Amino acid sequence: MIEPPKREVAYAFLVWSDDSAKVRKKAQRIKKLNQQKIIYPYAMDKFTRAVFAAEKGKKEMCSTAKGIYVFRVKKIHNGGKKIKREKVKPELLPVYLNWTIKTKVTDITEQ
Numbered sequence: 804m805i806e807p808p809k810r811e812v813a814y815a816f817l818v819w820s821d822d823s824a825k826v827r828k829k830a831q832r833i834k835k836l837n838q839q840k841i842i843y844p845y846a847m848d849k850f851t852r853a854v855f856a857a858e859k860g861k862k863e864m865c866s867t868a869k870g871i872y873v874f875r876v877k878k879i880h881n882g883g884k885k886i887k888r889e890k891v892k893p894e895l896l897p898v899y900l901n902w903t904i905k906t907k908v909t910d911i912t913e914q
Contacts, residue, residue: 804891807902808882810842810854814874830864830871845898850874 813836817826842854850872853865857876865872882902891899 804886804888804899805903805906806880806882806884806886807843807845807898808855809844809880810857810876811878811880812840812842812854812874812876814838814840814872816870816872818870826871830873833873836873836875843895843898845901 815833815836815838817830817833820826842851844851844855849867850865853863853872854874854876857863857874859876859879862873862875865874886899888896888899
């Protein structure tokens with residue numbers, strides 16, 4: 804198995820209200836990013852794409868249909884290491900399998 808890239812992020816999520824301008828202003832002023840998450844390039848939703856495009860340490864915002872994410876990338880892990888299947892958490896196995904297949908197909912097609 805080949806380890807996929809991942810990003811460690813701190814974030815806050817603000818749900819849209821009747822006045823979207825107030826929510827946007829609150830998002831710009833927010834200081835405390837009280838939630839933590841590790842993001843893998845598996846489900847490339849709008850938030851995941853924004854996280855992988857962001858620079859480390861810079862506060863960013865991402866608007867979605869349900870609200871606004873305010874986040875900061877804390878660590879960037881490039882992946883690429885070989886890992887035994889037994890060491891992969893069961894809930895992450897599909898991510899690792901997809902990344903391993905993608906990497907091997909890319910290697911074959913580039914030759």
